[in-house]
Amino acid sequence: xxxxxxxxxxxxxxxxxxxxxxxxxxxxxxxxxxxxxxxxxxxxxxxxxxxxxxxxxxxxxxxxxxxxxxxxxxxxxxxxxxxxxxxxxxxxxxxxxxxxxxxxxxxxxxxxxxxxxxxxxxxxxxxxxxxxxxxxxxxxxxxxxxxxxxxxxxxxxxxxxxxxxxxxxxxxxxxxxxxxxxxxxxxxxxxxxxxxxxxxxxxxxxxxxxxxxxxxxxxxxx
Amino acid sequence: xxxxxxxxxxxxxxxxxxxxxxxxxxxxxxxxxxxxxxxxxxxxxxxxxxxxxxxxxxxxxxxxxxxxxxxxxxxxxxxxxxxxxxxxxxxxxxxxxxxxxxxxxxxxxxxxxxxxxxxxxxxxxxxxxxxxxxxxxxxxxxxxxxxxxxxxxxxxxxxxxxxxxxxxxxxxxxxxxxxxxxxxxxxxxxxxxxxxxxxxxxxxxxxxxxxxxxxxxxxxxxxxxxxxxxxxxxxxxxxxxxxxxxxxxxxxxxxxxxxxxxxxxxxxxxxxxxxxxxxxxxx
Numbered sequence: 213x214x215x216x217x218x219x220x221x222x223x224x225x226x227x228x229x230x231x232x233x234x235x236x237x238x239x240x241x242x243x244x245x246x247x248x249x250x251x252x253x254x255x256x257x258x259x260x261x262x263x264x265x266x267x268x269x270x271x272x273x274x275x276x277x278x279x280x281x282x283x284x285x286x287x288x289x290x291x292x293x294x295x296x297x298x299x300x301x302x303x304x305x306x307x308x309x310x311x312x313x314x315x316x317x318x319x320x321x322x323x324x325x326x327x328x329x330x331x332x333x334x335x336x337x338x339x340x341x342x343x344x345x346x347x348x349x350x351x352x353x354x355x356x357x358x359x360x361x362x363x364x365x366x367x368x369x370x371x372x373x374x375x376x377x378x379x380x381x382x383x384x385x386x387x388x389x390x391x392x393x394x395x396x397x398x399x400x401x402x403x404x405x406x407x408x409x410x411x412x413x414x415x416x417x418x419x420x421x422x423x424x425x426x427x428x429x430x431x432x433x434x
Numbered sequence: 435x436x437x438x439x440x441x442x443x444x445x446x447x448x449x450x451x452x453x454x455x456x457x458x459x460x461x462x463x464x465x466x467x468x469x470x471x472x473x474x475x476x477x478x479x480x481x482x483x484x485x486x487x488x489x490x491x492x493x494x495x496x497x498x499x500x501x502x503x504x505x506x507x508x509x510x511x512x513x514x515x516x517x518x519x520x521x522x523x524x525x526x527x528x529x530x531x532x533x534x535x536x537x538x539x540x541x542x543x544x545x546x547x548x549x550x551x552x553x554x555x556x557x558x559x560x561x562x563x564x565x566x567x568x569x570x571x572x573x574x575x576x577x578x579x580x581x582x583x584x585x586x587x588x589x590x591x592x593x594x595x596x597x598x599x600x601x602x603x604x605x606x607x608x609x610x611x612x613x614x615x616x617x618x619x620x621x622x623x624x625x626x627x628x629x630x631x632x633x634x635x636x637x638x639x640x641x642x643x644x645x646x647x648x649x650x651x652x653x654x655x656x657x658x659x660x661x662x663x664x665x666x667x668x669x670x671x672x673x674x675x676x677x678x679x680x681x682x683x684x685x686x687x688x689x690x691x692x693x694x695x696x697x698x699x700x701x702x703x704x705x706x707x708x709x710x711x712x713x714x715x716x717x
Contacts, residue, residue, distance in 0.1 A: 360619060364612050370602045378595040378616065381588045382623045385630035392634065407633070415626055422622065426615045429536060 213308065216301040220309020225316060227286060234317045238278050239324050245271040246328045260333040265394030268329050269350070269387050272322055276354050276383075277376055279317045283310055284362040284371075293367065297431055307359055307427035311420070314362075315355035322347050335398060342397040342405045349412035350390040356419035357382055363430050385415055464678040469671065476671050479664040483657075487512040491657045507571040508654070514564040516661040518586070520669045521561050524554030525593060529621035532614030541684065544610035547617055548600060549676035551593050553669060558590040581632035588627050592620040606684060 228234055249267045253259050260267070287293050296306060326343075329335040337343060361379045365371040389408040396405030465473075487509055494508035531547035565583060566576050577583065596616050603609035 357619075360615075364599065364616055365602075368602045370598075374595075374598060374602055377591070377598060381591045381595065382619065384588055385623070385626045388630045388634050411626070411630055411633075418622060418626070419619075422619060426618075429611055430615060 213302045213305045216305025217308035217312060219301065220306050221312040221316070224283065224286070224310070224313035228313075228317065233282055234279060234320065238275050238282075238317070239321055241278065242271050242275040242321050242325050243328050245274055246325065246332055250332060257334050261335065264329050264333045264335045265391045265398065266387075267333070268325055268394065269390045271325055272318065272350075272354070272390075273380065273383065273387060275321045275325075276314070276318055276358055277379065279314050279321070280358040280362040280379070281372065281375060283314050283317075283359070284366040288367050293431075303427040303431045304424040306431065307363075307423045308420075310362070311352075311355040311359040311423065314358055315351050318351045318354060319347065322351065337397070338399055339397045339405070342393060342409065346390055346393040346397065346405070346409055346412065349409055349416055350386050350393075352416035353386050353412055353419060354383055356416060356423050357386075360419065360423050360426065363427065386412060389415070462682055464675045464682065466674075466678075469674045469678075472667065472671050472674065476664070476667040479667055483512075483660055483664045486653075486660055487657045491653045494654075507568065510564055510568045510571075512654075512657045512661045514561065514568055515658060516665040517557055517564060518561040519662060520665045521554055521557035521586070521589075523666075524550045524557055524669065525589065525621060525624075528554060528593070528596070528617045532617035535610055535614045536618075541606070541610070544606075544614065545677055545680040545684070546673075547614065548680055549673050551596050551600075551617065552676055553672045555590065555593050555597065556672075557665075557669070558586060558593070561586055562590065579631070579635055581628055581635060584631045585624060585628045589620075589624060592623065596620060606687075 246267065249263075249271075250260060253263065287296065330337070358379060361375060361382070365375045365378060368374060389411040393405040393408035393412070396403070396408070491509070491512070493506045527550040528547045531543045531550065535543035535547065562583075565586070569578060569583075570576050596613065599616050600609055600613050603612060
């Protein structure tokens with residue numbers, strides 16, 4: 213299973229290396245969202261600073277939608293979905309591979325956004341450890357839930373409009389928990405933040421295990 | 435495929451209906467003798483419920499009022515609480531039927547899940563509406579970011595998404611499978627949402643909903659319990675019809691496909707082998 217996952221994630225990262233879709237499109241989009249938030253709220257740094265955790269994670273969510281769409285559009289062309297099925301790869305491995313690929317993309321986007329909020333919003337890092345583990349856990353949850361819904365909506369005519377409607381309500385707890393953990397992390401009073409990190413970890417675990425079991429029936433259908 | 439050989443669960447059997455006079459039922463319809471009786475019982479129940487809830491039960495004021503002192507506005511609770519319970523029941527049925535479908539792969543479980551999600555969406559909207567009206571009286575605001583309210587609102591959106599997903603897929607087997615998994619994922623999310631919103635709000639303010647007073651007196655308690663029974667009946671009646679409608683729809687789709695195939699076969703055997711004639715007929 214893990215070997216298959218490595219094969220899939222290697223393939224996705226190689227594709228990204230050659231096409232540069234995330235680097236050239238998703239990352240600039242994420243930075244653009246930050247700038248747009250500033251336009252919408254105020255150039256006043258105080259408001260932006262207060263809202264930084266929420267705006268950061270909203271930008272991550274929007275970018276995640278793009279990354280997930282991209283990850284599953286790759287599989288829908290030229291019968292790749294059938295080819296994946298015929299390849300004999302373990303469906304759970306395919307799921308883990310796709311999720312890991314999305315997670316790597318998201319972590320890269322989060323790094324850029326992190327630089328962005330320090331630069332544009334004047335965010336001040338209080339507890340770096342909490343911020344890093346929050347990013348890791350939230351990204352794992354987003355990638356797992358995103359891969360599940362990505363494959364649910366894959367191949368449908370209406371997938372572009374359907375995916376946000378399906379995914380965003382489910383990842384609402386991730387937004388809440390990651391925002392709260394970031395708030396604690398920026399404030400240096402990170403005691404409250406670890407509880408939110410726990411929630412993120414549980415979310416990631418639940419959706420990873422659902423994905424491992426659900427990908428088999430989802431892949432075998434035509 | 436003939437419709438009569440596949441006698442569905444809810445339809446009255448054709449043998450009993452001809453003698454039933456005005457009770458005669460269309461075999462392709464959604465009603466049966468049983469569902470009509472259920473419908474009548476439900477109607478009578480609703481009338482009796484309105485009488486108890488709006489007239490017979492005392493207002494929440496005076497000597498034996500609850501701590502909330504809701505006055506006449508307490509009556510909306512007799513509607514709100516049963517509707518909310520039915521809404522959560524409906525989504526539980528959707529998730530459980532989805533799980534059963536994944537296990538048994540039979541069409542019936544999928545239809546049950548779909549019917550329950552549809553009815554559940556209506557009841558969730560009613561829950562939010564009645565809760566919002568109650569909140570206007572109790573807290574002076576139409577909406578409060580309370581854990582239960584927010585969870586219910588997200589639940590509504592989750593299952594609107596579920597129904598949208600169902601509409602987006604045409605192949606019945608693929609639809610059943612994907613919908614079952616979507617229902618389960620959505621249902622697994624509900625407790626997580628509830629806890630996260632609960633923690634989120636408790637950082638800023640105390641819980642705003644004081645629990646419905648458990649020392650509620652006789653006639654009020656009766657109104658509440660009676661409301662639950664009545665709305666369970668409404669749920670059951672709606673489910674019977676939605677289930678049957680889904681079933682008949684699936685059969686109609688199959689027959690349409692069969693008819694189209696037969697048409698094309700007849701075309702092929704009539705000797706017109708030109709591909710142009712084939713595409714013309716398909717339009």
